[in-house]
Amino acid sequence: MKSNYKKLRLILGDQLNIQHSWYTQKDPSVLYVLIEVRTETDYVWHHIQKACAFFAAMERFAETLDIEGHDTLYIKLDDPTNRQSFSANCDDLIKKYHIESFEYQLPDEYRLDVELKSYTVKLNIRSEACDTEHFYTTRDELGVFFEGKKGLLMETFYREMRKKHTVLMSGNEPEGEKWNFDADNRSKLPKNHNPYPPLLFSNNVQPQYERISNADIKTIGTVDPQNFYWPVDRQQSLQLLNYFTENCLLLFGTFQDAMHTDEWSIYHSRLSFSMNTKMLSPKEVVGAAIAAWEQNKKIISINQLEGFVRQILGWREYMRGIYWLKMPEFETLNYFDHQRKLPNWYWTGKTKMNCLKHSIAQSLNHAYAHHIQRLMITGNFALLAGIKPDEVDFWYLGIYIDAIQWVEITNTRGMSQYGDGGIIGSKPYTASANYIHKQSNYCDKCHYDRTKRTGEDSCPFNSLYWDFHDRHRNKLGKNIRLSMVYRLWDKMAPDIREATLLRANYCLENLDDL
Numbered sequence: 001m002k003s004n005y006k007k008l009r010l011i012l013g014d015q016l017n018i019q020h021s022w023y024t025q026k027d028p029s030v031l032y033v034l035i036e037v038r039t040e041t042d043y044v045w046h047h048i049q050k051a052c053a054f055f056a057a058m059e060r061f062a063e064t065l066d067i068e069g070h071d072t073l074y075i076k077l078d079d080p081t082n083r084q085s086f087s088a089n090c091d092d093l094i095k096k097y098h099i100e101s102f103e104y105q106l107p108d109e110y111r112l113d114v115e116l117k118s119y120t121v122k123l124n125i126r127s128e129a130c131d132t133e134h135f136y137t138t139r140d141e142l143g144v145f146f147e148g149k150k151g152l153l154m155e156t157f158y159r160e161m162r163k164k165h166t167v168l169m170s171g172n173e174p175e176g177e178k179w180n181f182d183a184d185n186r187s188k189l190p191k192n193h194n195p196y197p198p199l200l201f202s203n204n205v206q207p208q209y210e211r212i213s214n215a216d217i218k219t220i221g222t223v224d225p226q227n228f229y230w231p232v233d234r235q236q237s238l239q240l241l242n243y244f245t246e247n248c249l250l251l252f253g254t255f256q257d258a259m260h261t262d263e264w265s266i267y268h269s270r271l272s273f274s275m276n277t278k279m280l281s282p283k284e285v286v287g288a289a290i291a292a293w294e295q296n297k298k299i300i301s302i303n304q305l306e307g308f309v310r311q312i313l314g315w316r317e318y319m320r321g322i323y324w325l326k327m328p329e330f331e332t333l334n335y336f337d338h339q340r341k342l343p344n345w346y347w348t349g350k351t352k353m354n355c356l357k358h359s360i361a362q363s364l365n366h367a368y369a370h371h372i373q374r375l376m377i378t379g380n381f382a383l384l385a386g387i388k389p390d391e392v393d394f395w396y397l398g399i400y401i402d403a404i405q406w407v408e409i410t411n412t413r414g415m416s417q418y419g420d421g422g423i424i425g426s427k428p429y430t431a432s433a434n435y436i437h438k439q440s441n442y443c444d445k446c447h448y449d450r451t452k453r454t455g456e457d458s459c460p461f462n463s464l465y466w467d468f469h470d471r472h473r474n475k476l477g478k479n480i481r482l483s484m485v486y487r488l489w490d491k492m493a494p495d496i497r498e499a500t501l502l503r504a505n506y507c508l509e510n511l512d513d514l
Helices: 048-067 086-097 110-122 141-146 154-164 206-214 234-252 272-276 282-295 302-326 354-366 371-384 389-399 405-416 433-439 460-471 480-491 494-509
Strands: 007-010 030-035 072-075 101-105 126-130
Touching (some): 030 048, 030 086, 048 072, 141 154, 141 302, 234 282, 354 371, 371 405, 371 460, 389 405, 433 460, 460 494
Parallel strands (some): 030 072
């Protein structure tokens, strides 16, 4: 490395945006640095695929910067000079190269935002933080939009984003004459229906895997390090995007809520890791999907496209806005005061409940599950069972390849666990076996009977569903969206209610054995 650098620019592992204005000009006085540190590997038990993917993508990004003529330093986990924190390593580099200015892009995680702000305050050289130039919105845009308004309804924000960015608009009206086609997107996979096989890459992440293993970092899940199928650079991410628009968008909306024991990808794009590391931008992903639809309107119906756009322009931006509006208090919220520990089988998939067995096994095998598996299977059960939100957050933040706190905790503690008491959702997302059966084939060969509410072979979801609402009636009884639930509960014969609660109590006392 040269010794005449004047400026140090830190790049975090989820800031792999080669289109950032930082890189428009080559400046020999600037040193870019990416660092693998234990502070990032150890705060939860990450899936081994997630850890490998981040390190591999970071390394590829450093190589890309080098190729494009930017001076780049990549500090690996096992580098003897690595002091295992961003601040300590940057201190060493500032001293070594007599750096006069330190710059970084705004982190997307609150803890890192606090850490880097605190670090720059202590520096005796110039420092500057700049935007990541990735999202449609700024950190505070959602808060400003909802200021003075009642509630924080996502649909309202989504429509505003559509108008502001002229996405799926026909003049002042929504394309297709409706803002939301969600009602058309709730089908289960028909029998003998075979979705397009997922596009899988063949990357060698053996070096990253060995660094992680040799450091005795606690991880979960499985990986084939010599045949790693997730994208680890922008080129592969673009390939995955093109594959989705050409093959999967056609039926994405229709089957976006479907679950099946033989299918782990179905028609989902699986672009969240590429987007959350900023290898792809939300604007180019939405743009590619719209372009594909415009070229094939006779084949791709509007509900397929709108459902996809809503997840990115609506939900993704909305969740980020909620995160920056409500942190750090948000990560302490526990509206129901749930305190139970997560059942052991969340870490192994070894449960007799078929839906959870498959959803968890898929997560351990692929570091992936789509939104309904996360919300209505693993999340639904944790909510009904009264699991402490801290435990649920820890699991979700570690197990999924796309999990970064800004998007994980809002979906988990907020939408899934209703720990925020209704900031994000107007009611808890709860369901019995009936919903699971409607959206999947999980119930077909289950140890438990989806039609039964009581008895040893009754599905635990059924009794726990009613027990949850009975247990929290003081907080939920006046929720207008749950009025029918409580009317049905009140109409049940007293002996049936008692038997249901007894079955639920047994399940709660024996969670690890279900």
